[in-house]
Amino acid sequence: MAPVVSPRRGHSTSGPVRRRLVGAAALTSLALALGACGGLASGGDAPAAGGSDKPAAVGLASLDIIVPADPGGGWDQTGRALQKELQGTGLAKTVNVTNVGGAGGTNGLASLANVTDPDTLMVTGLVMVGAVETNKSQARIEDTTPIARLTEEPLVIVVPAGSKYQTLEELVDDIVANGKSVTVTGGSAGGADHILAGMLLKQAGVPSEKIVDTLNYIAYSGGGESLAALLGNKVSAGISGVGEYVEQVNAGTVRALAVTSPEKIEALPDVPTLHDAGYGFDLTNWRGVLAPADISDEERAALEAVLTELHASDEWQATLTEKGWADAFLTGADFDDYLQQNIVDIQTVLQDIGLVS
Numbered sequence: 001m002a003p004v005v006s007p008r009r010g011h012s013t014s015g016p017v018r019r020r021l022v023g024a025a026a027l028t029s030l031a032l033a034l035g036a037c038g039g040l041a042s043g044g045d046a047p048a049a050g051g052s053d054k055p056a057a058v059g060l061a062s063l064d065i066i067v068p069a070d071p072g073g074g075w076d077q078t079g080r081a082l083q084k085e086l087q088g089t090g091l092a093k094t095v096n097v098t099n100v101g102g103a104g105g106t107n108g109l110a111s112l113a114n115v116t117d118p119d120t121l122m123v124t125g126l127v128m129v130g131a132v133e134t135n136k137s138q139a140r141i142e143d144t145t146p147i148a149r150l151t152e153e154p155l156v157i158v159v160p161a162g163s164k165y166q167t168l169e170e171l172v173d174d175i176v177a178n179g180k181s182v183t184v185t186g187g188s189a190g191g192a193d194h195i196l197a198g199m200l201l202k203q204a205g206v207p208s209e210k211i212v213d214t215l216n217y218i219a220y221s222g223g224g225e226s227l228a229a230l231l232g233n234k235v236s237a238g239i240s241g242v243g244e245y246v247e248q249v250n251a252g253t254v255r256a257l258a259v260t261s262p263e264k265i266e267a268l269p270d271v272p273t274l275h276d277a278g279y280g281f282d283l284t285n286w287r288g289v290l291a292p293a294d295i296s297d298e299e300r301a302a303l304e305a306v307l308t309e310l311h312a313s314d315e316w317q318a319t320l321t322e323k324g325w326a327d328a329f330l331t332g333a334d335f336d337d338y339l340q341q342n343i344v345d346i347q348t349v350l351q352d353i354g355l356v357s
Contacts, residue, residue, distance in 0.1 A: 104131020
């Protein structure tokens with residue numbers, strides 16, 4: 001773990017994120033790991049998670065989930081998985097999902113700022129932490145109530161099946177040599193995909209102040225759009241979570257050059273890691289959920305209890321396996337601490353690779 005760095009001047013580490021927001025800022029060893037209940041029913045009709053006949057200790061009459069991205073990407077997959085499994089386990093009778101895409105999730109974050117209903121969750125993650133900085137968003141994660149970290153997932157760098165690039169080094173060297181004529185697509189500006197592209201150029205010797213002028217990064221707010229650009233040979237390469245590209249890799253329509261996990265992964269066992277490819281860092285993308293700022297401690301505890309039961313269910317564990325998501329469950333003070341530090345560390349990384357000043 002890299003040393004803890006001080007918060008950026010002008011941003012408090014107190015507020016609705018009550019116990020502090022974490023990753024690792026060192027470029028040589030970076031492992032960024034990756035609701036509120038007026039309808040709460042205690043000991044009610046909902047069956048226990050995991051299919052038991054025993055009544056659940058907690059349950060919701062209804063829940064709204066904001067997905068701060070267009071359909072098709074990792075956040076959307078997370079929101080839809082929550083909807084399916086919360087309803088399937090009986091931990092929530094009705095779950096409604098609304099997509100509010102754009103600006104790296106900060107449009108959704110601004111939408112959450114206007115929500116007063118405590119029965120609301122918004123999907124969040126590393127992408128939003130970076131986008132808040134690169135978009136200079138007035139709505140900030142510090143102004144919400146953290147509920148749970150759910151998963152983390154490595155990224156994968158892919159190229160179209162007919163691409164000339166056979167290795168990650170060939171791709172990076174071509175970007176260094178030819179700059180913006182080589183196009184890289186991924187999620188929103190300042191997110192994990194963008195950070196990874198910048199870090200690769202940094203390790204290839206591009207000075208921080210030159211990365212923005214060298215990298216032609218085409219950002220999309222949904223994974224479906226970036227995949228379409230790849231399949232249409234409109235871009236040179238793409239970066240996204242493994243879960244978003246794994247089917248296309250296995251189908252042979254795109255070719256994976258590297259994954260960003262410390263070790264090779266079961267979903268793509270033949271794909272080298274960044275370390276295998278000669279780059280001395282790892283990068284994982286975490287995802288979780290936030291609630292509105294002004295919910296009570298009791299409402300926060302109720303949402304945490306529902307997600308804790310979901311996490312323990314066979315249904316959710318099966319979803320993790322199916323999607324290839326690593327279990328990274330965290331709630332309460334531990335999640336607050338993680339999130340506060342992650343914000344601080346991402347500010348440092350974005351400055352180090354020239355994406356913010």
